[in-house]
Amino acid sequence: MDVRARITAIPPLEDVGFREFELRLAKGPIAVGEPGSGTYAELYSKDYLVFLDETGRLRVYVSTGAGWAPVPDELYPQPPHPGDRIRHIGACFDQAARLVLAYELDEQVYVYQWDPITRQYVTRGPFPGVDPVIIQDATIGFYPPDSDVLLLHLSADRTRLIMRVQRELYNTPHEVAVFPRPVLLDQVN
Secondary structure, three states: OOOOOOOOOOOOOOOOOOOOOOEEEEEEOOEOOEOOOOOHHHHHOEEEEEEEOOOOOEEEEEEOOOOEEEOOHHHOOOOOOOOOOOEEEEEEEOOOOOEEEEEEEOOEEEEEEEEOOOOEEEEEEEEEOEEEEEEEOHHHHOOOOOOOEEEEEEOOOOOEEEEEEHHHOOOOOEEEEEOOOOOOOOOOO
């Protein structure tokens, strides 16, 4: 199999004074919060950068093709927990073209997502575990109808891989794998 790293001509962010941060790439909508007719192109054709800065503030940037532009703060509220205490963030966009964030706080996993019924962001969890990874399965299958946001995380003892599904409000833990010794779960975009 011939595997090559993804190459992009997009320059890095300008020097904004950050020393270290977790950076997540996510495929997202042409316009945040505007799903259009729900096609793959409308929902997942743009590249987004999501990270917590050194103050713990959530930042989101969208690719312009020649650089990165900040997404207005009003399109994604800050998580309800202190950003300087949360770790291992994960990000994707849902079928409503809204940002979904997963993160760990004190060996508990949380999902911060748009609720179309209340029309506001809500917190799901906590779920016991560490190292959350969140993906929109439409970005793998290229088919938004019947797609779901999938949350993967390790058990608190790091020996089981758990999957939770958006349509179940992430409440049902599905055990995907068991490991003979503790492991780390990381993200690849």
